[in-house]
Amino acid sequence: MTLRSLGAAVLAPAASVAAALLFGALLILAIGESPLVVAEVCAKGVFGTAEGLATILFSATGLMCTGLSVAFAYRAGLFNIGAEGQVLVGAFVATLVALALPAAPALVLVPLCVVAAAIGGAFWGAIPGFLRARLGVHEVINTIMLNFLASALTGYLVVHVLREPGEMIPQTPAIPLAAHLPRLGEWTPLPAQSPANAALLVALAAALALAWILARTPFGFRVRALGLGERAARTAGLPVGATIVGAMAVAGAVAGLAGANEVLGFRYRFLDNFTGGIGFLGIAVALLGRARPGGVVIAALLFGALNAASLEIDLFTDVPREIGFVVQAAILLFVVAGDHVLRRRLAAGREG
Amino acid sequence: MTAPGGSGAALVVRGLTKRYPRVLALDSVDWEVRAGEVHALVGENGAGKSTLARIVYGAAAPDGGTLELFGAPYAPRGPRDAVAAGVGLVHQHFMLVDTLTVWQNAVLGREPSRGGWIDGARARRELAEISRRFGLTLDPDARVADLSVGERQRLEIVKVLMRGARLLILDEPTAVLAPAEAEAMYATVGRLAAEGATVIVVTHRLAEVRRHADRATVLRRGAKIDTVDAKATDERELARLVVGRDPAPPRARAAREPGPVVLAVRDAREVRVGGTSRLRGVSLDVRAGEIVGIAGVEGNGQRELMEIVAGLVPFTGDVEIGGESVHRASPRAIRRLGVAHVPEDRLGAGVIPAMNVAENLLLGHEERFARAGTFDRGAIAAHARERIEAFDVRPADPDLALETLSGGNQQKVVLARETEDGPRLLLAAHPTRGVDVGAAESVHAALLAFRDAGGAVLLVSADLSEVRALADRVLVIYDGAIAAEYPRAEADEERLGLAMTGGRA
Secondary structure, eight states, X not given: OOHHHHIIIIIHHHHHHHHHHHHHXXXXXXXXXXXXXXXXXXXIIIISSHHHHHHHHHHHHHHHHHHHHHHHHHHTTOOOOOHHHHHHHHHHHHHHHHHXXXXXXXXXXHHHHHHHHHHHXXXXXXXXXXXXXXXXXXXXXXXXXXXXXHHHHHHHIIIIISXXXXXXXXXXXXXXXXXXXXXXGGTSSXXXXXXXXXXHHHHHHHHHHHHHHHHHSHHHHHHHHHHHOHHHHHHTTOOHHHHHHHHHHHHHHHHHHHHHHHIIIIISSXXXXXXXXXXXXXXXXXXXXXXXXXXXXXXXXXXXXXXXXXXXXXXXXXXXXXXXXXXXXXXXXXHHHHHHHHHHHHXXXXXX | OOOSSOSSEEEEEEEEEEXXXXXXXXXXXXXXXXXXOEEEEEOOTTSSHHHHHHHHTTSSOOSXXXXXXXXXXXXXXXXXXXXXXXXXXXXSSOOOOTTSBHHHHHHTTSOOEETTEEOHHHHHHHHHHHHHHHTOOOOTTSBGGGSOHHHHHHHHHHHHHHTTOSEEEEESTTTTOOHHHXXXXXXXXXXXXXXXXXXXXXXXXXXXXXXHOSEEEEEEXXXXXXEEEGGGSOHHHHHHHHHSSOOOOOOOOOOOOOOSEEEEEEEEEEOOTTSOOSOSOEEEEEETTOEEEEEOOTTSSHHHHHHHHHTSSOEEEEEEETTEEOTTOOHHHHHHTTEEEXXXXXXXXXXXXXXXXXXXXXXXXXXXXXXXXXXXXXXXXXXXXXXXXXXXXXXXXXXXXXXXXXXXXXXXXXXXXXXXXXOSEEEEESTTTTOXXXXXXXXXXXXXXXXXXXXXXXXXXXOHHHHHHHOSEEEEEETTEEEEEEEGGGOOHHHHHHHHTTOOO
């Protein structure tokens, strides 16, 4: 990595984050509150306590999965807007497997459910991949449509087929204890009640695996070749269609793991439309992380921290919690705009 | 050294220097262009011609040196300044909107208006005036999509003149023209000079320099070598200045009896959804151990022909490779039949600029370097070093991003990759376009070596001398069909030129 590209990879996102935080501070000033007080509340409540840290880690786990999902597809030149739906399907399939095997031991059931979540997501990702590769239907359209489909399908099944008897809330019965992913608090100083769970380790392992796939395998090489030069890849005889389907399946699988985080690690049941935009935030996380697994992990932690801080701000100051979302949005804008400026300057420096 | 033309200097450049990372594109160049002359700027690719032209046009800023335009200091901060100062650039690739008419294109970006509406009458008047004065006939109401290449170029020149250009820079103006169109283009250039305009022609075609330019300036590796009287300098001398040594003699070629048919194309046309096919039924054979050259003005179906054989676009008719029909076969399947492809659009389809040299050499061969699903990085590096050495890619560093290589070295990477599996058919489209003379020689040597080893080559090139130098048989493509065929001995420039424009020899 040259000095220049290192600067592009690290400095630009860092500068964007700093600029967005500054922007948030100005906004807080503008509504007549003190950014210093807000900063103090966040420092104490979020970063200063084990409880806060656990909130960050839980929030970051899901974002890591969807961020990695978007990032991997992006490396193949595909825009996966469908992480939201892939999370839902992954979570739903994991729930089904857990409910279907109430007597299975944890050692079998937990891995099985995690794999089921990945397979469900992979299936839901492979569909738009196939439509794109075979019929040329653009994946942006496809994935958006499949989000609606996933939401409607799981919603119908939860409400009409699998709803917990006697319950008003559209949710499935609880999954057996043997399907629970252990909470991190069980073996770390983190509070035992906090939702951070072993799915974090799964997400980190997925990040490592994706980095390895991209750098060290023929499939990963094809993914990158497709993303950087689709026509050259096609001309050179790479199996373009299979690579598209494969990349979307992998992307969907990773997104599905976010479903495992929610169902197996936190809620212990499938709740209708629980995702809350986690798939779309994954796009922001992937962009901020420059579509690199390591970058995505860092970006997810940052967005997780902002989510945790939003809660804290809402509870303990008069500043509305939306400030956290504004800062997230500002980061995204600065990253995208900063990227553009940077690229133009690099291009200007290289021309000739 | 005196030359005809006006008196005084239109453009004076002193000590002009431009640095890019890794290269000194211009090294303290002093240059003078006289008012009213036709001045050729010649040199190999990468010699600095384009950089110099871009600086004069304000599209690049120099790192040192000064410019003077028509006697006044000149430091354009962008093309807008350059246009305002009377400098116009005609790009090699046309910048026209196909769906608009001639007059609409002519005024695009500076439309005369009256009360908020485009003043079409005035635009036509101005267009007619320029056309008359410089002898550039054009139908103002024709749609650009319907114009010939020569007419499009004429329109580009008109556009520049309508913006008040007095110093015109033509960048490789004949690259896309048939010989007859090129003649007409130069007649226009002569007329422009006679009307007092100054014309700089950036070109690498030395034959044109002697016939049409007053003076010529030779650049080599960013330095000005000399400015010579074009009429008094013969082509050989000019070539020596350009290359810095005597050009290599044409390579001796072994006489070879062609073998069995490797590629058979029968009545092929590409399938185009919602449009008419460019090809109107092409039939040809290429045998083992022969190079079949396709001569033709660009846009007559060469690209489509290559694409159907490579499996990139669907077609009707029949294409057989080694006796096997490849209808609906993917590029991957076709490659498995022993087809290699050096595509026309090197940067878009030949290489992946953002990947490094080793990765570009790996494209399409990636499976071979995996053991248990994982890349053997040592083998990849060794393979890259071996290919780099065999094809003399410079700089010889497998980790460099491909985009940092010169065009010639990028092409060597493509050839190194494509000739790897011992293919039996090589599709080569414009293999030396944008490639410097030294690299072009090695590209030609590689193609001939492939042929001598029994390979079949289908060569498309816009460069007639390249086709004639390499091909055992020359087919002329015109308007989507093979218009004529000549054995090597009979393929002279005149015959080919005539057939390329639809005439009969």
